[in-house]
Amino acid sequence: MTEADPRPEGPPAAAPPGFPEVRAVDARAPWRWLAAGWQDLRAAPGPSLFYGVVLAAMGFLLTHSPGKGAVELAFLTGFLIVGPFLLMGLYDVSRRVHRGERVMLGPTLTAWKANVPAIGFYALILALLLAVWIRISIVVVALFFEGAAPGIEALARSALDSPDTLAFAAVYCAAGAGFALLVFATSAVSLPLLLDRPQTDTITAMITSFNAVRKSFGPMLLWAAIVVALTAAGFASFYLGLVVALPLVGHATWHAYRDVVA
Secondary structure (H helix, E strand, C coil), rough: CCCCCCCCCCCCCCCCCCCECCCCCCCHHHHHHHHHHHHHHHHCHHHHHHHHHHHHHHHHCCCCCCCCCHHHHHHHHHHHHHHHCCCCHHHHHHHHHHCCCCCCHHHCCCCCHHHHHHHHHHHHHHHHHHHHHHHHHHHHHHHHHHCCCHHHHHHHHHHCHHHHHHHHHHHHHHHHHHHHHHHHHCCCCCHHHHHHHHCCCCCHHHHHHHHHHHHHHHHHHHHHHHHHHHHHHHHCCCCCHHHHHHHHCCCCCHHHHHEEEE
């Protein structure tokens, strides 16, 4: 480990039999993960920025789908749901940097082959969760708007003029926050764990992730807020910021896994 990403001292927290043990971390841990992630990005800038460009383009396509209103808004917020799987190659980059290996782009593109059944099943779960969120988004929009919902830009322009828009934003954010917390709790370290330990199955990884969030709820909630803030800043910068923000998040997530899973 680097100085920017020290392991917590003391014994790991107890875990149910058959599950990896998790460690409690302090409130400074998310900042250590970011610092370590930045070091990984500097150590392998080519592969990291390649993923950044691809993911930024994917974010652009997801949020400029043929659907309007509710679907467009759902894809924008749902980008965070499928994000953990999209960052798979970046976890592998960090793993190779951590091992002192020379990082080549090619092998990281097929990192998912390390644990095909579990990673494939988890990808399916994320896809289903995205579909559920799209449906929830449509229902919430239908409660406030008749017919087709306005697009994201129209909502932003009317936010200060229409109380209904502000009420919609509050309800939508509340629904999204509850759904996002569930997804985050089961995905915070799941995919890095499945990549690093091929013998692990999907359910074990999800439960381990939930235990990690439960044992360090404050720091992990801060980490989730940082991820959302970095992603939002990337979108707000006309997608250009995503080229750096998403690789940074991916690398830092690997260090989060290394920090909290014993």
